[in-house]
Amino acid sequence: MITLTEDAAKEIRKVKTGEDLSDDVPMRIGIKGGGCAGFTYTFEFDSKKGKFDLEFESQGLKILVDKKSHLYIDGTEVGWSYSLMDRGLKFTNPAAKGSCGCGTSFIYEPPEEDKTLPTLQFT
Numbered sequence: 001m002i003t004l005t006e007d008a009a010k011e012i013r014k015v016k017t018g019e020d021l022s023d024d025v026p027m028r029i030g031i032k033g034g035g036c037a038g039f040t041y042t043f044e045f046d047s048k049k050g051k052f053d054l055e056f057e058s059q060g061l062k063i064l065v066d067k068k069s070h071l072y073i074d075g076t077e078v079g080w081s082y083s084l085m086d087r088g089l090k091f092t093n094p095a096a097k098g099s100c101g102c103g104t105s106f107i108y109e110p111p112e113e114d115k116t117l118p119t120l121q122f123t
Contacts, residue, residue, distance in 0.1 A: 002058065025046075053066055
């Protein structure tokens with residue numbers, strides 16, 4: 001499950017309004033290889049739910065996550081920082097072993113009970 005804080009939902013709604021998108025248009029959260037810590041979070045608006053997508057709802061907003069990304073970000077809370085130095089989305093991922101200073105990339109640590117997750121191959 002992926003959840004949003006109240007502040008994150010408020011700011012995402014502002015962006016949707018600015019882009020003339022309704023609350024019905026889901027946001028897509030995922031990961032890709034890269035960043036200074038190994039994996040980078042991705043975020044976009046996407047009205048096309050694929051057959052390998054999971055759908056969640058938090059704070060009244062729909063969230064799409066592909067099943068492969070979900071293996072690495074299950075339980076993540078997406079918050080918002082108002083700090084002048086790092087304003088924007090903040091991801092609190094219980095499976096992240098560490099992250100870089102920007103907060104948008106992370107090192108993955110599989111749970112003790114499942115060290116057999118597949119390695120993601122990005123091209």
